[in-house]
Amino acid sequence: MRSGYVAVIGKANAGKSTLINVLVGEKVAIVSPKPQTTRDRILGVLTREDRQIVFVDTPGIYRARNALTDLMMRTTENSAKDVDVILYVHDGHNGIAPDDAELMKKYRALGLPMLVAYTKIDIMPAEKIPDDMKILYEAGVDADVYPVSARKGKNLRRLEDALCALLPEGEKVFEQEIVSDRSEKFMIAEIMREKILLKYDKEIPHGVAIVVNTFRRRDDGVYEVNLDIVCEKKNHKAILIGKQGQALKETASFARQDMEKFLGAKVFLTTYVKVREDWRDREGLMREFGYRDEE
DSSP states (O other), rough: OOEEEEEEEOTTTTSHHHHHHHHSSSOOSSOOOOTTOSOOOOOEEEEEETEEEEEEOOOOBBOOOSSHHHHHHHHHHHHHHHSSSEEEHHHHHHHHOHHHHHHHHHHTTTTOOOOEEEEOOOGGGGTTTHHHHHHHHHOOOEEEEEBTTTTTTHHHHHHHHHHHHHHOOOOOOOOTTBBBBSSSHHHHHHHHHHHHHHHOOGGGGGGGGGEEEEEETTSSEEEEEEEEEEOHHHHHHHHHOOGGGHHHHHHHHHHHHHHHHHTSOOOEEEEEEEEEETTGHHHHHHHTTOOOOOO
């Protein structure tokens, strides 16, 4: 049995959370085409007869613009130092920019075993792949690169086997049935935030926090969920609610369907929109909403 932790690192929108969800076989992290989707350190656990790989999903590498994104970058940096292996995820569809190789070398310099997952090969010309491999080699990236497609499941078992081979021998870290360290309540909040990211444009979804006030299962088996959608400006609140509340109704309905799929039961969802000016730069409010440095 081999087991251990793999930090999944990469730029925003590289496909880290999608890759982890597919490898684990369960939704343990939300996904959207927007940067800053992942805000927290989330564990996804893949267990087989001969291995347990604990993937540490981290916020995408992104230039900090406020206290929240600064916290997210600290989370990523700290996560990369306390694991057995680093899996650097690169969006192959975007090609190789000069800073891509430098970032890979930065994490390789930590002295830990590292592999590179070169993602989204299903939406790019196959002939680009050898050229990009050459660029990385000539730039001095000392790590094996695995071209993969999470959406199509291509080369994922090869990547998994390569990661497993780098892990130490030892007992399982988590029990067999566990796929994440996060609670159902946490995932309900994340599902709501995911739907807001998908529904709304520009800065509005990035300035949203979700606070779950009530999460309980009634005697009839229905989950009762009451939550606040916290935004930063009054005009953002108006946009989130929409004309006659239509936008919020559509988003909540979209979220409730996914919550029911995740929980395997009916959900009675109640949502409210509240304004907390510039909460992403106010440490007290960030902590209140669950964003804090991990010990």
